[in-house]
Amino acid sequence: MGNNLVTVAIFAALAALPLFAGDYWTGQFTYYLIYGLFALSLSLVWGYGGILCLGQAIFFGTGGYLMAIVTKGMIFPDLTNSYLGLLVAITGPALLALALGWFLFAGRGIGGAYLAIVTLAIAVVLERLMSNWYALGGYNGLLDIPPLDIGLFGYSYELWDALPTYYVILAIVVTLFLALNILTRSSFGLVLTALRNHPDRLAFFGFSVLQIKLVVFAASAALAGLSGALFVTVDGFVSPTLIGFSLSTEVLIWVAIGGKEMLLAAFLGALLTRFSEGWLSELFGDFWTLILGLAFMASVVLLPRGLIATPLQALTRRRRPTPPPS
């Protein structure tokens, strides 16, 4: 229960944020929430499924580009509905993950560091590809992506202002966070934990390890694709940096610093790292990346469960005198 209280407190604080923060910070936190959602996608596949994907931006960027292509009407000028865009931006990356996953995991498959390197290489290749794909804006990317239109039944309501945008994104993030929590505590979560620890043992009682890996990889990609799509509607701009190397490593750092095996910690890892980036870079200039690097190393060496997950877990334990059965 302690854990749930902390979760409620954090999301309540996020809901109250626009009351005391101005439009600027509300806008900034809209981005942070989206990054948080992106971090959740990596936490699912890496922290729970044990699949270290070092190219998670592949799916974020693909989602972003697909959303831009649909809502700008680049293929069908009459079909620019935001919901259609989101649908395409979710299913596209999921299908891409299924195809990639088939090559990566089928047969004996690859894992660990090799998988990380291959996924990272794919991210780099895609970044180069998008930089040279002139129909999609090439290096400059695509501009003037319309904001989310959440209108229904012929009515249109476009999210131009910071406040409604913030709350819509927060609602999406909270819903998905809760859904992921339920998912990871369900039987599927049990199977994922088994997959992370001893994948070879699962086949002894009828599990197809390939199938589980594909499902979790695709689910994570769908989530990353959605975050990419939301990002470009808020930013109005998509470029090859969204699909490439640096964003892939950044999300890895947020999740590692927060704690990959705890959804809330991974989510907060993204929020707090991006938030600190703002004022640390003002205070220390370019040296702030050094601080981020030190935090990352401290997290890996001293608190491998994560800088945020460790205190959160301690808090949860103190609130609950008897240890949980699971």
Add this chain to the structure above:
Amino acid sequence: MLEISNLNAGYGEVTVLRNFSCRIETGQVTALMGRNGMGKTTLMKSIMGLIPVKSGTIHLNGIQINGKETYKISRAGIGYVPQGREVFEQFTVAENLRLAALGSSLSNLDRLPQIHDWFPILKERHDQKAGTFSGGQQQVLAIARALMTGPEILLLDEPTEGIQPNIVHEISLQLARIARETGLTILVVEQNVDMVRTMADHILFMENGQLADQCSAEELRSDETLIHRYLSI
């Protein structure tokens, strides 16, 4: 019935099983005995599809299973208790058993009362982490986990390894009872003579990757020459 014909299998260039053939009759408890390095575990791994078969065939009830993936072999009706038990240490007893049902069929959760009846300790300690169990208790859990999948045939690879003798005897008696009551077919790889005497109907002796000899439980009781010859004791 599990039928193995002219099986050749091994690791990389090394062939361990050489034209191994045998039949495991339905409803019987068959023990496979032999010294270390004779290919017993290799045979188990070949049946489970964990190592590739070079030539020969393995049929379960007339259906060829060699060349299939491990999870399909498990679904075809073979329960496997690997050497070293390999339970999920970080999971509770209940979670270990639940996982087995999730992999095979959710309706297998109905087997839980039966499993608890056979192994009461698993009911008493269903919330305890498997990693905190002793070797014998983990072995019981590994057997129960395999039984949760509702197998036709149960493969046990050296179940008594590292377990104290009185527990070994208990496990043997319980397995013999389960086989008798349910008609479960069991193939057990074992060097523990007590266990084999307690539960086996039929004994196969393996030497250098081949079936060297076989006998019935009565023959084993009355004549110890085979044990002396193939186990050097």
